[in-house]
Amino acid sequence: MIDLRGITKSYSTGSQTLQVLKGVDLAVGSGELVAIMGSSGSGKSTLLNILGLLDAYDGGTYKLDGKLVANLSERRAAEMRRELLGFVFQSFNLINFKTAAENVALPLYYQKVPRKERTVRSHALLERVGLLDWADHLPSQMSGGQKQRVAIARALAANPRVILADEPTGALDSKTSEDVMSLLKELNGEGMTMVVVTHESDIAAACQRTIRLRDGVVESGGYV
Amino acid sequence: MFDRDAWLEVANNVLAHPLRTTLTGLSVALGIFILVVMQGLGYGLQHGVEGQFADDAVNSIWVEGGRTQVAYRGNQSNRPIKLNNGDVPGLASQADTIPAYSRRIRMWGAEVIWENPDGENPSGNFGLRGVDPAHIELERSNLLSGRFINERDVLESRKVAVVGPNIVEELFRSAEPVGAFVRINGVLFQVVGTFEDPGSRWENRVTYVPFSTAQALFRSDDSFDQIIYSTGDMTTDATIAQSGRMLGWLKDVKAVHPDDSRGVRVDNNNEEYAMYASIFEGIRLFIWGIGLMTLLAGAVGVANILAIGVKERTKEIGVRKALGATNGSIVSLVVMESTVLMLVSGSLGLMLAVGLLTTVAPMANHEYFQNPQVDHRIALFALVVLVLVGLASGLGPALRAVAIRPVEALRDE
Ligand SMILES: Nc1ncnc2c1ncn2[C@@H]1O[C@H](COP(=O)(O)OP(=O)(O)O)[C@@H](O)[C@H]1O
Ligand SMILES: [Mg+2]
Numbered sequence: 001m002i003d004l005r006g007i008t009k010s011y012s013t014g015s016q017t018l019q020v021l022k023g024v025d026l027a028v029g030s031g032e033l034v035a036i037m038g039s040s041g042s043g044k045s046t047l048l049n050i051l052g053l054l055d056a057y058d059g060g061t062y063k064l065d066g067k068l069v070a071n072l073s074e075r076r077a078a079e080m081r082r083e084l085l086g087f088v089f090q091s092f093n094l095i096n097f098k099t100a101a102e103n104v105a106l107p108l109y110y111q112k113v114p115r116k117e118r119t120v121r122s123h124a125l126l127e128r129v130g131l132l133d134w135a136d137h138l139p140s141q142m143s144g145g146q147k148q149r150v151a152i153a154r155a156l157a158a159n160p161r162v163i164l165a166d167e168p169t170g171a172l173d174s175k176t177s178e179d180v181m182s183l184l185k186e187l188n189g190e191g192m193t194m195v196v197v198t199h200e201s202d203i204a205a206a207c208q209r210t211i212r213l214r215d216g217v218v219e220s221g222g223y224v
Numbered sequence: 225m226f227d228r229d230a231w232l233e234v235a236n237n238v239l240a241h242p243l244r245t246t247l248t249g250l251s252v253a254l255g256i257f258i259l260v261v262m263q264g265l266g267y268g269l270q271h272g273v274e275g276q277f278a279d280d281a282v283n284s285i286w287v288e289g290g291r292t293q294v295a296y297r298g299n300q301s302n303r304p305i306k307l308n309n310g311d312v313p314g315l316a317s318q319a320d321t322i323p324a325y326s327r328r329i330r331m332w333g334a335e336v337i338w339e340n341p342d343g344e345n346p347s348g349n350f351g352l353r354g355v356d357p358a359h360i361e362l363e364r365s366n367l368l369s370g371r372f373i374n375e376r377d378v379l380e381s382r383k384v385a386v387v388g389p390n391i392v393e394e395l396f397r398s399a400e401p402v403g404a405f406v407r408i409n410g411v412l413f414q415v416v417g418t419f420e421d422p423g424s425r426w427e428n429r430v431t432y433v434p435f436s437t438a439q440a441l442f443r444s445d446d447s448f449d450q451i452i453y454s455t456g457d458m459t460t461d462a463t464i465a466q467s468g469r470m471l472g473w474l475k476d477v478k479a480v481h482p483d484d485s486r487g488v489r490v491d492n493n494n495e496e497y498a499m500y501a502s503i504f505e506g507i508r509l510f511i512w513g514i515g516l517m518t519l520l521a522g523a524v525g526v527a528n529i530l531a532i533g534v535k536e537r538t539k540e541i542g543v544r545k546a547l548g549a550t551n552g553s554i555v556s557l558v559v560m561e562s563t564v565l566m567l568v569s570g571s572l573g574l575m576l577a578v579g580l581l582t583t584v585a586p587m588a589n590h591e592y593f594q595n596p597q598v599d600h601r602i603a604l605f606a607l608v609v610l611v612l613v614g615l616a617s618g619l620g621p622a623l624r625a626v627a628i629r630p631v632e633a634l635r636d637e
Pocket of ligand 1: 011012013018020038039040041042043044045046047
């Protein structure tokens with residue numbers, strides 16, 4: 001599903017150039033649930049943004065779903081994100097003036113799904129994450145764990161091939177973290193491919209495999 | 225871009241930010257309100273002054289004496305210049321055609337007493353004018369009953385009078401004025417007619433008597449104050465040329481220095497009318513200028529608020545992009561939001577302005593201010609400007625929103 005060879009990425013701030021990724025090799029198979037671990041600042045988010053087509057890489061090759069991802073136009077990137085990828089963020093990134101159901105329906109809006117069907121599907125997804133009763137609530141009326149479950153429902157809405165989660169439990173307490181992780185594991189059990197970035201070892205332990213990032217390269221776990 | 229979902233999304237976003245919407249809406253509504261109300265007031269002023277012109281025939285030339293400012297041909301300055309009966313043929317010789325004319329003797333305050341045979345004799349102070357028969361057309365007065373001064377009245381210096389509505393009201397009340405006798409400054413006159421004048425209040429406080437009668441009774445010589453010529457359907461240029469010739473002739477006869485503007489005066493309403501017309505053109509331009517400026521200020525306000533809005537929404541826009549929004553959909557979202565905002569609040573300001581003008585208009589009728597009205601073309605134009613400005617002011621922030629890269633937007637900080 002995901003195949004990276006020698007991916008490099010650097011940031012230049014003024015005269016300084018920071019080489020964050022120095023040649024990342026890894027593969028994630030269809031239906032896998034893998035964790036990416038590493039210390040803070042090791043480039044986990046950078047890597048995930050590249051996987052998510054939110055950022056470009058400097059060198060190497062990236063194949064997503066068998067297709068080579070290189071020199072994408074903004075339009076084509078938006079299209080691929082819409083069709084292949086779902087995102088879950090540490091700070092949820094729900095749109096705060098939209099209700100839970102509206103937030104979940106947003107990817108469907110961009111897929112030009114008719115309004116009626118959007119409503120039906122967003123409610124079904126909210127039921128799937130156990131929040132049907134909260135469909136008409138605003139994010140500000142929900143707890144962190146509930147917000148993250150709405151965000152997961154939203155990531156599922158577009159029916160993606162892969163869900164990318166950046167520290168999905170980073171802003172949650174340990175009890176809610178467990179709930180969220182068990183939801184992700186359930187979804188994985190239904191066949192969804194997932195990549196979870198984390199720096200907590202118990203979260204990584206809940207995954208099938210752990211890819212360790214260090215000094216810009218994969219230290220261990222890059223392949224099955 | 226114009227599907228129902230996009231509009232719902234816009235409505236949703238606009239309503240979700242009440243403060244921002246209110247602020248933007250207020251500045252735009254205020255701009256268009258000021259533009260339309262000022263325009264309406266400008267029209268009111270214009271109608272008022274045009275009403276003043278309705279007082280006298282626009283196509284006329286007014287000649288009157290004054291005081292010299294410059295010593296000339298052995299005469300001291302500050303010498304009063306009077307028109308005399310002898311000047312009339314000479315002035316007429318300067319005219320293109322033999323014009324209708326009226327000489328005029330003015331008295332500001334004359335005591336008028338009604339010699340009422342069956343009761344007390346009410347009295348009052350009114351204006352008095354000795355005039356020729358053509359005066360009624362030149363002054364654009366309307367005869368209400370009886371007749372105006374005629375040729376024979378002037379030839380025979382008859383003691384007849386035509387009275388204005390204020391005199392009828394204050395002296396005769398419900399009694400019939402025509403046929404009654406009035407004593408004016410001690411001399412008995414018979415009332416032969418009544419008139420009214422749409423021009424000004426003063427014009428309705430006047431009693432008209434034959435020119436020759438007034439001259440014989442109230443002047444020691446053959447002088448008079450003014451002479452008014454009709455210019456019929458002459459062109460403005462011809463009228464101005466003719467008044468120039470009359471002025472030159474009169475200055476020569478009265479020994480007034482050619483550069484002395486106060487010795488004698490020859491005015492024509494054509495010239496004055498053209499001057500007022502250009503003043504109104506100026507006022508209108510000025511109002512447009514101010515209106516457009518307020519509108520522009522409103523637009524800048526909208527652009528600013530939208531720009532702040534986009535900055536506040538960096539994260540939201542990043543999320544939308546991560547969820548598959550294209551650049552086009554982001555641009556049209558922001559531009560449609562600004563246009564809807566401008567249009568809705570602009571229409572609100574427009575309706576308020578129209579409402580104000582239509583309710584206040586009937587109350588505000590002053591001599592120099594009548595019938596303020598809304599120019600529908602201006603209202604329409606303003607709406608078009610609003611839409612264009614809405615599009616333009618939304619475009620900058622929209623392009624900035626597009627430039628936001630989802631990674632930047634989503635960074636946790
Ligand atoms: N846009 C950027 N410009 C400059 N430096 C960046 C940028 N994004 C990330 N970095 C730097 O790259 C390094 C890796 O960042 P990140 O991928 O966010 O690490 P992690 O998610 O593992 O904590 C950090 O040192 C960070 O400061
Ligand atoms: Mg990170």
